[in-house]
Amino acid sequence: MNAPGLAITRRLRSTPFSSRIEAAGVKTYTVYNHMLLPTQFRGVEEDYHHLRSAVQVWDVGCERQVELAGPDAARLAQMLTVRDLRKFEVGRCGYAPVVDDDGFLINDPVALRVADDRWWFSVSDSDVLLWAGGIARGMQLDVTVREPEVWPLAVQGPFAEDVVAAVFGESARAIRFFRFAPLEFKGHSMLVARSGWSAQGGFEIYVDDAELGGLLYDALIDAGQQYGIGPGCPNLIERIEAGLITYGTDATRSDTALEAGLLRYCSLDAPIDAIGIDALRRQRDAGVSRRICGFMIEGDRVPHQRNPWPASVGGEAVGEVTSAVWSPRLGTNVALGMLPIDHLAPGTQVVVSCTDGERVATVVDVPFPGSSQR
Amino acid sequence: MNAPGLAITRRLRSTPFSSRIEAAGVKTYTVYNHMLLPTQFRGVEEDYHHLRSAVQVWDVGCERQVELAGPDAARLAQMLTVRDLRKFEVGRCGYAPVVDDDGFLINDPVALRVADDRWWFSVSDSDVLLWAGGIARGMQLDVTVREPEVWPLAVQGPFAEDVVAAVFGESARAIRFFRFAPLEFKGHSMLVARSGWSAQGGFEIYVDDAELGGLLYDALIDAGQQYGIGPGCPNLIERIEAGLITYGTDATRSDTALEAGLLRYCSLDAPIDAIGIDALRRQRDAGVSRRICGFMIEGDRVPHQRNPWPASVGGEAVGEVTSAVWSPRLGTNVALGMLPIDHLAPGTQVVVSCTDGERVATVVDVPFPGSSQR
Numbered sequence: 001m002n003a004p005g006l007a008i009t010r011r012l013r014s015t016p017f018s019s020r021i022e023a024a025g026v027k028t029y030t031v032y033n034h035m036l037l038p039t040q041f042r043g044v045e046e047d048y049h050h051l052r053s054a055v056q057v058w059d060v061g062c063e064r065q066v067e068l069a070g071p072d073a074a075r076l077a078q079m080l081t082v083r084d085l086r087k088f089e090v091g092r093c094g095y096a097p098v099v100d101d102d103g104f105l106i107n108d109p110v111a112l113r114v115a116d117d118r119w120w121f122s123v124s125d126s127d128v129l130l131w132a133g134g135i136a137r138g139m140q141l142d143v144t145v146r147e148p149e150v151w152p153l154a155v156q157g158p159f160a161e162d163v164v165a166a167v168f169g170e171s172a173r174a175i176r177f178f179r180f181a182p183l184e185f186k187g188h189s190m191l192v193a194r195s196g197w198s199a200q201g202g203f204e205i206y207v208d209d210a211e212l213g214g215l216l217y218d219a220l221i222d223a224g225q226q227y228g229i230g231p232g233c234p235n236l237i238e239r240i241e242a243g244l245i246t247y248g249t250d251a252t253r254s255d256t257a258l259e260a261g262l263l264r265y266c267s268l269d270a271p272i273d274a275i276g277i278d279a280l281r282r283q284r285d286a287g288v289s290r291r292i293c294g295f296m297i298e299g300d301r302v303p304h305q306r307n308p309w310p311a312s313v314g315g316e317a318v319g320e321v322t323s324a325v326w327s328p329r330l331g332t333n334v335a336l337g338m339l340p341i342d343h344l345a346p347g348t349q350v351v352v353s354c355t356d357g358e359r360v361a362t363v364v365d366v367p368f369p370g371s372s373q374r
Numbered sequence: 375m376n377a378p379g380l381a382i383t384r385r386l387r388s389t390p391f392s393s394r395i396e397a398a399g400v401k402t403y404t405v406y407n408h409m410l411l412p413t414q415f416r417g418v419e420e421d422y423h424h425l426r427s428a429v430q431v432w433d434v435g436c437e438r439q440v441e442l443a444g445p446d447a448a449r450l451a452q453m454l455t456v457r458d459l460r461k462f463e464v465g466r467c468g469y470a471p472v473v474d475d476d477g478f479l480i481n482d483p484v485a486l487r488v489a490d491d492r493w494w495f496s497v498s499d500s501d502v503l504l505w506a507g508g509i510a511r512g513m514q515l516d517v518t519v520r521e522p523e524v525w526p527l528a529v530q531g532p533f534a535e536d537v538v539a540a541v542f543g544e545s546a547r548a549i550r551f552f553r554f555a556p557l558e559f560k561g562h563s564m565l566v567a568r569s570g571w572s573a574q575g576g577f578e579i580y581v582d583d584a585e586l587g588g589l590l591y592d593a594l595i596d597a598g599q600q601y602g603i604g605p606g607c608p609n610l611i612e613r614i615e616a617g618l619i620t621y622g623t624d625a626t627r628s629d630t631a632l633e634a635g636l637l638r639y640c641s642l643d644a645p646i647d648a649i650g651i652d653a654l655r656r657q658r659d660a661g662v663s664r665r666i667c668g669f670m671i672e673g674d675r676v677p678h679q680r681n682p683w684p685a686s687v688g689g690e691a692v693g694e695v696t697s698a699v700w701s702p703r704l705g706t707n708v709a710l711g712m713l714p715i716d717h718l719a720p721g722t723q724v725v726v727s728c729t730d731g732e733r734v735a736t737v738v739d740v741p742f743p744g745s746s747q748r
Contacts, residue, residue: 006380007402007413008680010696011499011622028381031405034499034622039381101511106504125385125408127501130480131508137475137649138512147627248385248408253521275511306382322384 012036015061015151016213024231032125035062038233045328048237051200052329052373055159056232057220060197060204061151065120066109066128072141075273077119080132081111082257082274084267088113093193094178095265096121098128103256103279106131108247110195112180120206122152124247135275151213153205155220158373159227160202166223167216168192172203180206185216197234199242199372236325240334243294243366250292250322250336258283259338261292290319290340294366295352297333301326303355311337311350311361318343321352321361327368334368335361386410389435389525390587398605406499409436412607419702422611425574426703426747429533430606431594434571434578435525439494440483440502446515449647451493454506455485456631456648458641462487467567468552469639470495472502477630477653480505482621484569486554494580496526498621509649525587527579529594532747533601534576540597541590542566546577554580559590571608573616573746610699614708617668617740624666624696624710632657633712635666664693664714668740669726671707675700677729685711685724685735692717695726695735701742708742709735 006029008014013035027040038059041047050056068076078085081096088094088111096111098121107128109121121128133145155164164172168183172192175181180193191206207213221229245251251260258266258280267274268281308320324335335352343350348363380403382388387409401414412433415421424430442450452459455470462468462485470485472495481502483495495502507519529538538546542557546566549555554567565580581587595603617635619625625634632640632654641648642655682694698709709726717724722737 002401003379004382004396004400004412005377005402007404008378009404009620009623010679010681011406011620012404014681022378026378027376028379030381030383030386032385038378100507127504130501130505133474134505134508134510135512136508138509246383246385249383305384307384307388 008036015059016207016210017059017061017151017153017217020214020217021059021231026231032062033064033123035064037062038231041231041233044236044325047232048235048328050228050230051157051198051232051235051238053158054228054230055155055157055163055224056230057217057224058154058156058233060154060234063122063152065122065148065150065206066132067118067120067146067148068132068143069118070143071117072143073117073119076132076136076141076143077111078272079135079275080121082266082268082277082280083111084270084272085111085113086270086272090115091179091181093180093195095262097257097262097265098131099257099276099280101276101279103258103276103283104253105247105251105255105257105260106253108245108260108262112191112193114191126247148208149210150206150208151210153207153213153217154196154202155205156196156198156202156232157200159224162227163220163224163229164192164203167219175203185219186212188212197244198238199367200238201373236323237327237334238371240323240325240336241327241330241368241371243336243368243371245292245336246323255338256280256283258288259291288341290338291344292336292338293344294364294368295321295324295335295337295361296364297321297324297335297352297354297359297361299333299359302333302359305355308337309355310353311339312353313343313350318350329370330368336366339363382410389433390581390584391433391435391525391527391591394588394591395433395605400605406436407438407497409438411436412605415605415607418610418699421606422609422702424602424604425531425572425606425609425612427532428602428604429529429531429537429598430604431591431598432528432530432607434528434608437496437526439496439522439524439580440506441492441494441520441522442506442517443492444517445491446517447491447493450506450510450515450517451485452646453509453649454495456640456642456651456654457485458644458646459485459487460646464489465553465555467554467569469636471631471636471639472505473631473650473654475650475653477632477650477657478627479621479625479629479631479634480627482619482634482636486565486567488565500621522582523584524580524582525584527581527587527591528570528576529579530570530572530576530606531574533598536601537594537598537603538566538577541593549577559593560586562586571618572612573741574612575747610697611701611708612745614697614699614710615701615704615742615745617710617742617745619666619710620697629712630654630657632662633665662715664712665718666710666712667718668738668742669695669698669709669711669735670738671695671698671709671726671728671733671735673707673733676707679729683729684727685713686727687717687724692724703744704742710740713737
């Protein structure tokens, strides 16, 4: 039996880069924010080695922006996230967890202050557009909530800075981590941020013109020839090693931001009016009962994982492994999952019921050793 | 070059029926409400003939329920839709467009009143859960908004009633169109509605137990053997012929409910407090400038359509075709799209720029002749 294919229609929106990455041989897509996101080009392991050694251009147009603009934009932005935004000057971006009143995770976006009275939430896979719009409507706030036509294009890998500097000019090198600046391509200004969903370093370019976006893609590929540039995408091995969770896979609406391991982005002691912050304060004070952690899973390469694998101790199910893959660099299976707080000490052993049988797994710290080369 | 495949992970949620339909050879999936939805088994044309002549079981677990429960449930339900819900007694369901304050379509769900103070919105592909939750939060309503674990399973086709009666008992035959009743399967009560996303007649069973759902799937397949039952799914040919639009393809957030052709579900003269109803009243009074319509497109079978095809008159782009496919029964290409109001008269000709070249298309009434056999 062949694996089911993907029926692509308008509802699974293409991006300004789709024709190019399909010509380049994208092997598999996923769907993210009602949009196509590539997951594999030459193969997950080949893509991994290439990302770590060279440089890639990523079509991450599916990172949709939820724009808040107007007099109440700052107030709504702060209500949406439990991260203290008071220090976010224009030009700064950062992870900004969005939770509901009970602290359960709705999204783990990157927030960007693009102007004094204008914010973007660059969202993972849920319609924050509707959450923000519903709150604004319910409170009769003076704010416009919309999804602008912006398709991020990422350049990731050790030579990302050289490639971006070749296309946008040397000033790109001055952009600090989680900062962005307007830079020009063919006379058109675009926001360029030093950020991205890998630990290899790089940039995300917020492309706001579809036609120019295609030309930018080509220009980046041309400029990167000397560095062995090629198409790429968020890589399963690399992101597990880096400890980067995927909303919808490693954490869902059934997990709080603290259970999802996002405490460092939750400003629980700040005097801010944020939805869910009281619930998270209570959970912190009472003690979080479970949390995302890393694992090494013994044995040969694990099979493709489609659903969580139960994790047990002494025959009793205690948690689950949510993402797992073979790491050719570390010579073991690396994984992320969720365990009760009293099983989180590195070195703790659990039994994981993989699709092809039980395996012993050991809790480890994330990121995995050597995941970042920065 | 092969068509890109689909990388299935937890984030693209499987259903209680996934293992069964994959064993039955599902060829292609789409992703709908962060969940897998089959689009093809033996082939779109074979599936079409089978749906019209026999009976199919559909895994439509992706039709997620947004549940509103509590003292303010009825008030919030009515705010969410421009359809007058005052006549929705318990046991009634019906299309209930959800729009924003400007009348733009957020979703075209089916609303079910499941109890006096409990509503389900069985939603198409957008996170109404977050829209409803945001409004409830913003207004501090006394209502619980959640997505219960319910996976609809549809039985569609001319023999659907016989199959459902064989499994749930003869009382199933008494359920009227867009009504539902609790019926028992293995001692467990489930809501069974006479509804579904085809014009061939049938039922949707709101399965709220995953394990029992698998057994129900098997029981339906067993009971339907004498009627030639098989797996199926919403069918592109059948739904275009029936004039059933797809949210995200034929209408998007950029179209109002009236432009989407949903006027008959908009209770614009009812004294109800519904978000966006004033905007739709104004649009009706000023005159809608464009609307969804049907087309016959000349020539041999059109290629697979991935993005809208521009429609022009006298060389000027005036609208677009959003869904098109060859109808083996009618011997022509059938299509849905959007045109300005002064080009909507049946018989009007436009030029459609299909992926493989220009073709002449004629505006026709929908549903297409003979689409429904009820």
